[in-house]
Amino acid sequence: QVQLVESGGGLVQAGDSLRLSCAASGRTFSSYAMGWFRQAPGKERESVAAISWSAGNTYYADSVKGRFTISRDKAKNTVYLQMNSLKPEDTAVYYCAARTRRLTVRWYPFQKAEYDYWGQGTQVTVSS
Numbered sequence: 001q002v003q004l005v006e007s008g009g010g011l012v013q014a015g016d017s018l019r020l021s022c023a024a025s026g027r028t029f030s031s032y033a034m035g036w037f038r039q040a041p042g043k044e045r046e047s048v049a050a051i052s053w054s055a056g057n058t059y060y061a062d063s064v065k066g067r068f069t070i071s072r073d074k075a076k077n078t079v080y081l082q083m084n085s086l087k088p089e090d091t092a093v094y095y096c097a098a099r100t101r102r103l104t105v106r107w108y109p110f111q112k113a114e115y116d117y118w119g120q121g122t123q124v125t126v127s128s
Contacts, residue, residue: 001116002026004096009122011084016126020081023098029101029111034079035059035109036070038092038124044094049081050109059109063089086126093121 008020024031035050049070050059058070069082078097097115099107108114 002098002100004087004098004117004119006096006119006122009094011125011127012097014087014128016086017082018086018124019085019095020083020096020122020124021120022079022081024077024079024096024098024117030100031077031098032101032103033107033109033114034066035097035115036081036101037077037095037097037112038090039095039121040092043092045112047110047112048075052103052109053080059112080118081091083124086124088126092124093124094124095119095121 003025004022006022008018016107020098031053033052036048037045038048039045048061049068051070051072067085070081096119098117099115
């Protein structure tokens with residue numbers, strides 16, 4: 001089995017920063033890409049950022065460009081999401097996702113269907 005465990009969420013004020021971590025583990029685990037998604041109450045789960053495991057290519061939703069940074073530590077099978085200048089609209093449960101299948105010629109880092117495993121989420125609340 002593959003397990004993803006998020007950490008780092010919390011309650012902060014607008015303008016503050018948080019760093020989320022997602023540690024992946026599992027037998028024969030191999031990740032080709034990992035991403036962060038978020039879901040606010042009553043809203044659909046949406047992509048925040050993604051990163052290809054090998055080359056480290058990054059992808060960001062327009063709403064977080066310039067504020068969030070995704071990175072990974074290959075040796076630790078861990079991805080991070082540095083969130084700066086947080087806004088109330090960033091409030092959501094943040095989920096880590098991993099793709100363990102080989103990437104096709106074209107893949108869609110913002111689509112949930114691209115990922116095989118999901119963490120249980122960590123709550124991020126930004127007050128104004």
